[in-house]
Amino acid sequence: MTFHSGFACFVGRPNAGKSTLTNALVGQKVAITSGRPQTTRHTVRGIVHRPDAQLILVDTPGLHRPRTLLGERLNALVKDTLTEVDVVGFCLPADQRVGPGDRFIAEQMSELARDGRGTPVVAVVTKADLVGKGKLAEHLMAVQALGEWADIVPVSATSGYNVDVLENVLVGHLPEGTPLYAEGELTDEPEAVMVAELVREAALEGVRDELPHSLAVVVDEIVARDEPAANGVPMLDVRVHLFVERDSQKAIIIGKGGARLRDVGSQARRGIEALLGARVYLDLHVKVAKDWQRDPKQLGKLGF
Numbered sequence: 001m002t003f004h005s006g007f008a009c010f011v012g013r014p015n016a017g018k019s020t021l022t023n024a025l026v027g028q029k030v031a032i033t034s035g036r037p038q039t040t041r042h043t044v045r046g047i048v049h050r051p052d053a054q055l056i057l058v059d060t061p062g063l064h065r066p067r068t069l070l071g072e073r074l075n076a077l078v079k080d081t082l083t084e085v086d087v088v089g090f091c092l093p094a095d096q097r098v099g100p101g102d103r104f105i106a107e108q109m110s111e112l113a114r115d116g117r118g119t120p121v122v123a124v125v126t127k128a129d130l131v132g133k134g135k136l137a138e139h140l141m142a143v144q145a146l147g148e149w150a151d152i153v154p155v156s157a158t159s160g161y162n163v164d165v166l167e168n169v170l171v172g173h174l175p176e177g178t179p180l181y182a183e184g185e186l187t188d189e190p191e192a193v194m195v196a197e198l199v200r201e202a203a204l205e206g207v208r209d210e211l212p213h214s215l216a217v218v219v220d221e222i223v224a225r226d227e228p229a230a231n232g233v234p235m236l237d238v239r240v241h242l243f244v245e246r247d248s249q250k251a252i253i254i255g256k257g258g259a260r261l262r263d264v265g266s267q268a269r270r271g272i273e274a275l276l277g278a279r280v281y282l283d284l285h286v287k288v289a290k291d292w293q294r295d296p297k298q299l300g301k302l303g304f
């Protein structure tokens, strides 16, 4: 039996369902999903282990038109990722018409296919559960007309429809090779990045303005307390900074009398405790870093 191993990544406009699909394929929550767009800032890998193959999924921050320096950096990151993978899954949600954002990405994909390694691009029609058969067929035809695809696969990450088919298609594009990760390994994302994502997700919850583009989360430290662990469960101090661009945004995050920040803290803490298997004392600080999205120095400091 020949073994295949390699990398795949999903691209698609914000909210296309990339993170949810990664989770469905890997079978465990590794990438952080959110109802709000553009929450995935960091590359998160999930690994599908099979007897005949190992598929390493790289979850990209989404490809979109650069508006600010941050956008340009994200796109550079996405392009770097794209040239390193063996197959790309281009996610197009079935419940939304093919729009200018999709066409922009489709153009980038044709470029990728032309120069570089000729990386195959699989069109993945996501959220198939949200539309009827007729509308799905229409959407598939619109997607077919959008570019040259190695395959077109409709899936639903939430119902599980065709997730196995997509897995086979992606694996089919991987080169022969040995396993790249030890069995059982699900993600190599550093814990601090996942902690930051949990805080970011909690902080964005229920906020209806443009905060997603203005919020950066940095984990300063995760340290174990010296005191003996209660019932063998260790106690960790987790110190986190939330950076916003304006005082008004700071006020939104903190809420009246600090009420909102306390809610953010307790929600994030539950997730972090589950992730790290420890009791956590979570210390959140909100700071204003003016125009951090446009300032290369600030971006560097914030890890972009």
Ligand SMILES: Nc1nc2c(ncn2[C@@H]2O[C@H](COP(=O)(O)OP(=O)(O)OP(=O)(O)O)[C@@H](O)[C@H]2O)c(=O)[nH]1
Residues within 6 Å of the ligand: 012, 013, 014, 015, 016, 017, 018, 019, 020, 021, 032, 033, 034, 035, 036, 037, 038, 039, 040, 061, 062, 126, 127, 128, 129, 130, 155, 156, 157, 158, 159
């Ligand atoms: N009904 C349905 N909803 C889905 C499906 N996949 C994702 N969603 C929802 O769509 C929203 C966006 O999903 P994500 O996986 O966070 O999307 P994403 O492409 O990773 O988004 P960004 O991180 O913003 O780029 C979430 O509310 C998901 O619950 C699906 O198969 N069916």
